[in-house]
Amino acid sequence: MSRSLRRGALAATAIVISIASLSACGAGNDAQTLGIRPDNAAVTVEDVQIQNALVITQPDPGAVGPAVVSATVFNNGLTRQTLDSITLPGAAGPVKLKAAEGDGPVVVPAGGSVVIGGKGNASATIEGGLREAKNGDSQKLVFKLSKTGDVGIAAFVVPAHSYFKDFGPSEVPAPPATAPTATATTTPSGTATPSGEATHAAGH
Template sequence: MSRSLRHGALAATALVFSIAALSACSAGNDAQTLQVRPDNAATAVDSIKIQNLNIITQPEADAEGPAVIAATLFNDGTKREIVEKVTLPGTSATVELKPAKGKGPLVVPAGGRVVIGGKNNASAVIENGREAGRNGNVQTVAFTFSETGDIELGAAIVPATSFFKDFGPSALPSPKPTTSASASGTPGSASETPGEQSSSPSATPDDSASPADGAAAGH
């Protein structure tokens, strides 16, 4: 009996892996986005399913810049759902939603899905990424849908490295001000030298131009 149970368990496990592989292949270009990873949040409320939810920050821990929310939203209902807003409860962070193409609301079509995050997909951008929390923590994300209402679940906060590299913020931090200040100082000091030379009689530039004219004439 125990031997039969072991064989049954192995067969069930193989079936699960086969279905997962076929699902990934049928997903096309978004197969990587649709992979269900054990550390990604997922939930289902009424006809809405949310999978692969993460908050992705800058690749460097001390970098300034935006963060993004990555998720896949499924609508198994007969009516389209509009994502009216996304918030991070307990923080002052604001999330800007944009559809994949054009302007307007972020719509999850009836019987369809929407991928948030990654190239050519819809986006949910947190302007000040630090307000989302620290890497390694879990932050509650609240989605407000036009038909289903509010759905809240916890999202892991991860940097845009490794698996999440292609789904992270598109706007990277600008160079540090100290670097740009020192660079701008160098041309400034150089520009003072010609200024000092220009305080001498204005005939000097004319004299320097004369040999050039003579050389041109010689040619």
């Protein structure tokens, strides 16, 4: 493993601690006063702050299937915003956003936050997976919010293993089916006579 990949793996492992903390209490009343400092890079544009951004790929290397974006989006303003899109270069398909409940937009409440990724949270699915980025790489993401506009951040790319399993793609390709084995056919009794017996019978 190269030095850069080792650094990426170590940093990504540290990120999950922040993810777990924010998932558990990000929407609580004391979320702003806990003083949590993320172990990964964060970005702030106007009233919006994005932390713990990750691109989580299929658990098996080389598997073809969707990837997901995981992040926490904070809105420190007085007006609610909606997350209108997430885009990234190198994706094989669009990023499909889905709110935690219902069919409406992903809403970031005023003075609150929304967690993307994980059971019971909003989701952002890269339907065609990634075309270029590899595990351990840094991937540029652009979050487009209704009031703030584009907010860019660099996210680590990690597989859905270990700590990241519960935040990874919910759709995992099934293993290839085993090819059926050939079965021998039994010749009905009396329809063929072994050549040795036929020769013996002819001699008599």
